Amino acid sequence: MTIVLIGAGNLGHHLGLRLAECGMAPVQVYSRQLEKAGKLADAIEARAVNDLSDIQADADLYILAVADDAIETVAQKLARRVERGALVVHTSGTTSSMAVGRHFSHYGVLYPLQTFSRQRPLDFGRIPICILGGSKENEVKLLQLAERLSEKVARIDDQQRSRLHLAAVFINNFTNHLFSISQELIREKGLSFDLLLPLAEETFDKIQDGQPAELQTGPAARGDRETIRRHLNALEDLPALREIYRRLSMSINPDLDLD
Amino acid sequence: MTIVLIGAGNLGHHLGLRLAECGMAPVQVYSRQLEKAGKLADAIEARAVNDLSDIQADADLYILAVADDAIETVAQKLARRVERGALVVHTSGTTSSMAVGRHFSHYGVLYPLQTFSRQRPLDFGRIPICILGGSKENEVKLLQLAERLSEKVARIDDQQRSRLHLAAVFINNFTNHLFSISQELIREKGLSFDLLLPLAEETFDKIQDGQPAELQTGPAARGDRETIRRHLNALEDLPALREIYRRLSMSINPDLDLD
Numbered sequence: 001m002t003i004v005l006i007g008a009g010n011l012g013h014h015l016g017l018r019l020a021e022c023g024m025a026p027v028q029v030y031s032r033q034l035e036k037a038g039k040l041a042d043a044i045e046a047r048a049v050n051d052l053s054d055i056q057a058d059a060d061l062y063i064l065a066v067a068d069d070a071i072e073t074v075a076q077k078l079a080r081r082v083e084r085g086a087l088v089v090h091t092s093g094t095t096s097s098m099a100v101g102r103h104f105s106h107y108g109v110l111y112p113l114q115t116f117s118r119q120r121p122l123d124f125g126r127i128p129i130c131i132l133g134g135s136k137e138n139e140v141k142l143l144q145l146a147e148r149l150s151e152k153v154a155r156i157d158d159q160q161r162s163r164l165h166l167a168a169v170f171i172n173n174f175t176n177h178l179f180s181i182s183q184e185l186i187r188e189k190g191l192s193f194d195l196l197l198p199l200a201e202e203t204f205d206k207i208q209d210g211q212p213a214e215l216q217t218g219p220a221a222r223g224d225r226e227t228i229r230r231h232l233n234a235l236e237d238l239p240a241l242r243e244i245y246r247r248l249s250m251s252i253n254p255d256l257d258l259d
Numbered sequence: 260m261t262i263v264l265i266g267a268g269n270l271g272h273h274l275g276l277r278l279a280e281c282g283m284a285p286v287q288v289y290s291r292q293l294e295k296a297g298k299l300a301d302a303i304e305a306r307a308v309n310d311l312s313d314i315q316a317d318a319d320l321y322i323l324a325v326a327d328d329a330i331e332t333v334a335q336k337l338a339r340r341v342e343r344g345a346l347v348v349h350t351s352g353t354t355s356s357m358a359v360g361r362h363f364s365h366y367g368v369l370y371p372l373q374t375f376s377r378q379r380p381l382d383f384g385r386i387p388i389c390i391l392g393g394s395k396e397n398e399v400k401l402l403q404l405a406e407r408l409s410e411k412v413a414r415i416d417d418q419q420r421s422r423l424h425l426a427a428v429f430i431n432n433f434t435n436h437l438f439s440i441s442q443e444l445i446r447e448k449g450l451s452f453d454l455l456l457p458l459a460e461e462t463f464d465k466i467q468d469g470q471p472a473e474l475q476t477g478p479a480a481r482g483d484r485e486t487i488r489r490h491l492n493a494l495e496d497l498p499a500l501r502e503i504y505r506r507l508s509m510s511i512n513p514d515l516d517l518d
């Protein structure tokens with residue numbers, strides 16, 4: 001199977017490396033920045049291109065790992081060029097499969113559910129890959145491909161994927177922001193983040209058995225209004241944080257009525 | 260050093276076990292529920308009592324591991340009974356050291372910064388212990404004790420400890436709640452929490468180098484209003500969640516003005 005990878009950002013980079021690792025190295029890597037494409041291409045012995053009209057027309061699979069708002073445009077341009085039998089997929093959590101489906105008869109989605117940073121090595125084989133095929137035949141193709149890349153593959157429709165992406169914002173972006181908030185709160189008092197890391201670790205370890213709601217502890221969960229009042233007072237000069245504290249506490253315990 | 264442990268809740272339980280493990284088993288364990296005191300006392304060969312007037316009067320150290328709102332009352336009752344030279348400490352993150360300091364000339368705080376569940380084994384030696392002594396002499400005593408219990412000990416005043424406790428609510432209670440929210444969001448679409456666990460794991464692993472703010476990703480961080488708008492629409496029927504999403508996004512990126 002001949003693969004062309006469009007996009008060499010964080011996701012494209014890791015996906016390209018993983019494809020190569022599994023013996024399916026893309027033949028071409030595209031990025032608007034040739035240097036970026038080149039870096040990945042060199043690592044996996046592919047050809048780097050920075051012009052869509054240099055894209056090989058007869059590959060079997062085109063993987064679009066570009067920014068969400070570029071998917072439709074790239075798909076459109078690509079459609080003028082690649083042969084009719086090609087399968088074209090995007091890798092986005094928030095974009096409808098129709099962003100490629102409107103331009104190709106063989107289309108789908110291959111969405112690795114993880115946060116990618118170029119510098120951090122990742123165990124790609126453990127990342128859940130959510131796939132969707134525009135037809136049964138394409139779904140089977142993507143399933144087989146994904147199962148070579150990861151031990152965890154799920155067939156997920158557009159609606160489910162978009163919900164997963166929303167949940168991922170809560171579990172990743174918002175959690176990370178809570179870590180920032182904590183760090184900033186104690187830094188103001190001259191304390192090191194090290195003091196909080198074992199607590200963060202235990203918080204994470206506890207959810208491994210999959211029941212966070214049942215493990216909820218803290219002042220809101222036990223209806224400890226006195227402690228909550230003291231915390232809200234401590235946040236008086238930080239109104240945005242105070243509001244986040246208040247809203248999250250009421251969400252944990254809807255019986256609390258906090259002003 | 261003779262130690263009496265007052266309280267056999269989650270924290271009391273783990274602290275009692277750890278003291279014994281380090282060769283400093285309490286001689287008595289107190290709980291209002293004799294059965295609870297008995298369970299821990301049996302494990303560490305201590306005596307269980309459920310009446311404060313049965314507490315031994317001549318111990319060197321009394322550790323109050325009781326609920327925050329019971330500390331002052333217990334300290335008051337204990338003051339009538341124990342000898343003047345005794346050191347009395349509480350273990351609370353939110354309570355002033357004066358809750359014991361008002362009743363004893365030798366007082367302090369010994370606050371293990373962790374979330375405790377009776378069922379879960381813990382590596383107590385890695386839990387940061389925050390100590391405060393009412394005098395230099397008592398601080399040294401507590402420091403020596405704490406250093407036998409854990410590899411990470413910090414001297415922290417009342418203000419700092421109360422800020423740490425507030426930060427702990429963000430990093431533990433609120434993070435756990437975000438995990439619940441994510442689980443609930445995808446459960447509604449028939450999806451398993453397993454799909455999100457690797458993402459939670461990576462989120463946690465990333466902060467190990469201590470710079471969560473610099474690692475912030477997601478639609479809010481990159482000012483992706485289109486994705487945020489779609490997420491807010493998806494949460495239209497869940498107004499409390501929608502508000503949490505909105506507030507956290509604006510906190511991540513103060514340039515966003517979301518309604």
